[in-house]
Amino acid sequence: MKLLAPKSETWLHQVNPALKLLVFLALLIIALLTRELDFACYQLIFYTLLLFLCSGHSTKKLLFVTTPFLLLFVSTASTMILFGKGEHEWWSWGIIRITEESFYRGLVIGVKTLCFGMLGITFAFTTKPILLFYGLMQQFRLPPQYAYSFIASLRLLPAIWEDYRVRTHALQIRGVQYSKGLKGIYERLRMYALPLLAQSIRRAQRVAVAMEAKRFQMGQSRTYYYITRCHRRDVWFTLLMAGLITLAYMAALHFPFTGPTV
Amino acid sequence: MNRTLHIEWNTELAFVFQNPEMQFLTDSIYDELAYEPRQNNWDESDIAHRVEQVLESFDLNTGQDRHPYHLSLGQKRRLSVATAMMRKRPILLLDEPTFGQDAKNTFAILEKLNRLRTEGTAIVMVTHDMNIVDRFADRIWHVEQGQLIEVEASPRGQTMREVQMK
Numbered sequence: 001m002k003l004l005a006p007k008s009e010t011w012l013h014q015v016n017p018a019l020k021l022l023v024f025l026a027l028l029i030i031a032l033l034t035r036e037l038d039f040a041c042y043q044l045i046f047y048t049l050l051l052f053l054c055s056g057h058s059t060k061k062l063l064f065v066t067t068p069f070l071l072l073f074v075s076t077a078s079t080m081i082l083f084g085k086g087e088h089e090w091w092s093w094g095i096i097r098i099t100e101e102s103f104y105r106g107l108v109i110g111v112k113t114l115c116f117g118m119l120g121i122t123f124a125f126t127t128k129p130i131l132l133f134y135g136l137m138q139q140f141r142l143p144p145q146y147a148y149s150f151i152a153s154l155r156l157l158p159a160i161w162e163d164y165r166v167r168t169h170a171l172q173i174r175g176v177q178y179s180k181g182l183k184g185i186y187e188r189l190r191m192y193a194l195p196l197l198a199q200s201i202r203r204a205q206r207v208a209v210a211m212e213a214k215r216f217q218m219g220q221s222r223t224y225y226y227i228t229r230c231h232r233r234d235v236w237f238t239l240l241m242a243g244l245i246t247l248a249y250m251a252a253l254h255f256p257f258t259g260p261t262v
Numbered sequence: 263m264n265r266t267l268h269i270e271w272n273t274e275l276a277f278v279f280q281n282p283e284m285q286f287l288t289d290s291i292y293d294e295l296a297y298e299p300r301q302n303n304w305d306e307s308d309i310a311h312r313v314e315q316v317l318e319s320f321d322l323n324t325g326q327d328r329h330p331y332h333l334s335l336g337q338k339r340r341l342s343v344a345t346a347m348m349r350k351r352p353i354l355l356l357d358e359p360t361f362g363q364d365a366k367n368t369f370a371i372l373e374k375l376n377r378l379r380t381e382g383t384a385i386v387m388v389t390h391d392m393n394i395v396d397r398f399a400d401r402i403w404h405v406e407q408g409q410l411i412e413v414e415a416s417p418r419g420q421t422m423r424e425v426q427m428k
Contacts, residue, residue: 163284170285173277174345175301195283198331 003065004125006056012126013056015237016230018135023241024123030245031115037104038252040111046244047118055125062121069117077110107258129154135228145216152207156200163199167192273351280357280388282342283331291317291333291341292326295348302349312348319374320344321367336362343371347378354378356387360394372398 006013012020027047034040052062083095084102091098133151136142171191178184211217279285288294295313304312317323320340324333330341343359356375360368376398379385389395395402404412 166279166281166284170277170279171287173275174285174287175273175298176287191287194331195286198283199281 003061006125007058008056010054010056010126011233011237012050012054012122014233015126016135016139016228016234017127017132018139018228019230019234019238020123020127021132021136022140023238024119027119027241027245028116031112031119034112035108036252037108037111037258038256039249040108040115041258042248042251043245044111044115044118046248047115047122050244051118051122051125055122057125062125065121065125066117069114072113072117073110076113077106079106080109081106104258131226131228134224134226138224138228139230144222145211148211148216149207152211156203156207159203160196160200163196164192167195275353275355276346276351278342278346278354278356278359280361282338285342285345286330286338289329290327291322291324291330294330294341295345298345298348316344316348319370321370336364336367339363340367340371343374347374350378350381350383352382352384354383354385356385358388358390360389360391368394 027043031040031043034043051066052059055062081098081103083097084099084105086099086101086103086105088100089097090100090103130151133142133147137144137147176191178187277285286294287297292313295316296309299309299312313326317326320343322333322337322340322344324337330338333341339359339362343356346354346356354375359375360371363371372394375385375387387394387399400415402412402414403410404414
């Protein structure tokens with residue numbers, strides 16, 4: 001995947017992926033439970049800085065990937081702002097009712113959505129999926145059959161896309177024409193579903209047979225090709241993230257800039 | 263010289279894909295073979311006659327109503343080649359058409375391709391079998407990791423040109 005290839009590897013790429021997942025999940029939960037706009041905004045600022053300064057990807061690519069989250073921000077915030085409840089009404093028209101409380105609550109939800117986006121992109125752009133599953137197996141005792149199943153399914157995704165392309169070309173060359181409207185959609189679905197499904201089932205079966213042959217169902221301890229360990233930098237990473245969230249909280253406490261608490 | 267080749271899909275070109283299942287469209291061997299002739303408004307009795315011929319020559323007389331997916335890998339491959347040969351087209355592209363065939367069927371497919379070539383069909387075939395290349399190819403393109411690395415005339419191609427010159 002070219003999209004996920006960084007311009008240069010940074011320290012975030014070196015962090016143990018399983019530990020990174022755990023820390024990022026904790027940060028997501030904190031973001032989820034945040035009810036203060038200032039705190040949410042400071043979190044967003046720090047996560048955005050983390051993504052743009054420490055992910056090792058070009059600013060242009062990051063802007064391209066993060067821009068759609070602005071639409072998500074607008075949609076989630078506006079839904080809450082326009083239809084939320086509250087006592088201090090600012091404006092109403094038909095079923096639309098904007099109150100002070102709904103406005104700030106909408107902004108909090110929007111900012112939280114952006115926080116999720118920034119954290120998610122940072123994680124995806126600095127973590128190799130294969131190493132993540134190896135880390136989960138070695139550090140968090142995830143049973144190998146599940147981890148390798150996920151790895152295999154990740155590896156199969158490009159193959160499914162390739163099958164789709166080949167099928168499209170085959171249908172084109174054999175001159176298949178479709179009806180208009182719903183019938184055409186059904187015909188397309190029928191033409192694609194069976195061969196793609198058949199190929200996927202065959203591949204899955206081959207993977208299952210290979211995994212059984214390698215004794216993945218036995219549950220015994222295994223050796224690993226990739227060894228993932230926790231180093232000192234992982235401790236620093238955890239401390240840094242804890243520091244970041246504490247700093248965001250303190251900044252929200254001492255330098256509030258958005259008005260009332262929701 | 264940079265030339266662009268304009269090809270009318272389906273009318274001028276037939277393609278045999280590496281994975282035969284990806285090009286099957288219908289639920290029976292008969293319908294699979296009859297698909298393109300029907301699109302070109304052949305008479306149904308002509309289609310039946312041609313299907314009969316093709317099934318015989320490709321050793322596919324295993325029941326015309328069988329689903330193509332229920333055939334063996336070798337039979338599927340022969341069926342995919344057979345659908346491409348149901349009607350004559352100027353260009354035929356084949357991706358390993360003899361893969362999974364026994365010697366008899368390999369020879370039969372190559373003989374049919376050879377006949378088509380002498381009748382004027384341009385045939386481009388991908389194969390790893392150098393015996394086939396030596397015996398049947400006029401020109402050989404060597405491809406490595408998606409890049410064309412060499413073009414050469416095969417011994418057979420040179421012999422043919424010598425014969426033509428004489």
